[in-house]
Amino acid sequence: MSAPTLDTLIIGAGTAGLAALREVRKRSARFLLVNEGPWGTTCARVGCMPSKALIEAANALHRRHQLQDLGLRGGDALEADIPAVLQRIRDLRDDFVAGALRATDALPSHQRVAGRATLLGPNAVDIDGTVHATRSIIVATGSRPKVPEEWLAFGDRILTTDTLFEQPTLGPRVAVIGMGPLGVEISQALARLGLEVAAFTTAPELAGLSDTQVNGALVAALKKEMVLHTGAAAELREVAGGIEVRSGPNRVVVDQVVAALGRVPNTEGLGLETLGLPLDAHGLPEVNPQTLQIGDLPVFLAGDANAQTPLLHEAADEGHIAGMNALAGSPGAFRRRTPLSIVFSDPQVAQVGKRLAELEPGRTVTGTVDFKDQGRARAALHHHGRLHLAADASTARLLGAEMCAPHGEHLAHLLALAIQQGLTVHDLLGMPFYHPTYEEGLRTALRDAARQLPSAPESDLASCASIGVAALE
Missing domain, CATH: 3.50.50.60 (FAD/NAD(P)-binding domain)
Structure with missing residues (x-):
């Protein structure tokens, strides 16, 4: 085979592939992006965004059941025009897809091709009968729904x-x-x-x-x-x-x-067996989560294709890591963000940090809040759901949380930031909580945890020294 003509070849133009593309373009013009099937990310076409548009319509209509309790009349006359709801979703979807396509439409033909890619080893890829030699490969082929x-x-x-x-x-x-x-x-x-x-x-x-x-x-x-x-x-x-x-x-x-x-990874027929490394029962090789590298080969498996954490923000992170490492002399290991997942139900479901069932009860304390008595939630008729958070019993550092709570997406983000920064229950209680907000429910859970800690302060208020403010003379 002739010397490699490409620095890297990216297989897949979804979230991970496009993130990898952004990093690769900063470092080289000797790349090729290949994609089979529709262009545009799974999130924009069939995932995150269309489903959220459906949920917005559904929640707006469901609110009619509460209007009477709020003193508002006439809500019973509302009904869903299902064809119109679905058409609005498709219109919005097409706009999101158009935004994703702008990242690839401007690429010249020698950097972008539609076709079926098959690995021939760690340095060669066949695309519909044409073999391309490359110094590295980024596999970001995404996933598809599982149907028996x-x-x-x-x-x-x-x-x-x-x-x-x-x-x-x-x-x-x-x-x-x-x-x-x-x-x-x-x-x-x-x-x-x-x-x-x-x-x-x-x-x-x-x-x-x-x-x-x-x-x-x-x-x-x-x-x-x-x-x-x-x-x-x-x-x-x-x-x-x-x-x-x-x-x-x-x-x-x-x-x-x-x-x-x-969902299952789109890796069937990709040729991963030509890499010469063991494959698991699902036909996937072991992937380093910090480098996205397969073994010590110049091949990187990112996004839903590696079946590790099929979430958009994780796929984007992995694409960036793979894009940088594919062109690096020695792949770098990256510290991954605090785990965060959100389900847009009502109440919203979220998990942050470590899963609570995996923590040792004797080494942790758990703070809880039931939103049935939370002030802002009661005013909005959203007073249902629970939030549990866990902290290390000896250090008071937050470890994880699970919730089924109104506006849980915002509570989850606060907790993810706190966990990633290594904050304690007392650190977070020293932060401002406005009244009346759903976040006051989080404060209730933090106070519950604080009461179980051996070094619980007498007040939520942080001292001037601890918040970096000089005491007045």
Whole structure:
């Protein structure tokens, strides 16, 4: 083979691939970006953004049930125009995709190609019959929805996030199978738009939660809006009038089924076996999470394709790391951000830092708040949900939190910042809390934790010395 003509070859133009591209372009013009299928990120096309547009419409309509309690009349006349809701989502989606495409449309043809890439080893890639020699390779091929093969017989009545928003209309009877983050979001949104929703999951924990009480708060909230079955696996069969879904003794007939069983990496047929390293049961090699490097090869596996943390902000970080390391003489190890995941249900679900179920009870203290009595939440009729946070019993440093809480996305960000900065329960209690805000609920949980710590201060107030302010004479 001739000497490499490329410094790096990027496979995939999703979030991770585009982030890698930004780093590579700063360092070299000798690169090639190849993408198979639609251009534009999963988030913009079928993931984060379309689903949030659906949730916004659903939550706006659901608010009609509370208008009477707020002294507002006429809300019962509101209804969802499902085709119009879906069309608005597609219009918004197209705008988001157009923004993502601007990053690649301007590339000249020798730096951008559509096609199927197959690895021939750590320094060569075949693209539709043409072999490209390269010093390094960045694999960022993303993921796709998981659908059992036997379900394919039901045709377009089996929906995923790749197809849900393309439908001209929905329902009126829908089953959602799988209640991870995606299943929770979609099932609640469809129920709030007026569809009859039955949700099924084998696990008792929903949305990735590990804390039993927080999970219980979420389950209670969802059961008010839909039928929820946990335990036995769901089985599908054709019946008169639709698709029958059975789970243990439970049975429902629906018009469509949303498969929310997670996503699988797009690595089949990619040629990872040509790298000469062991592959796991899913056909993936071991990847260093700090460098994104596969073994000691000049090959980097980033984003959903490595199946480590399939979240957009993590994929972007990994793309940047892979882009820098692919052109570095020696790959650098990067400290990853504090784990943060958010589910946009109502109440919102979030996990920050370490999972609570994995912490040792004897070495931690747990602070809790129930939002049923929280002032701002009561005023807004959003008074439901729980937040649990954990701190090290000896140092008081915050370790992690799980919540099913109103406006949890903002509480989670505060806690993620605090954990990444190594703050203690007392440090955070010394920060300002405005009244009346949902953040006061976080303060309640912090105070609960502080009471269990051996060095609890007598007041939330920080001293002048601790906040860096000189005491007055």
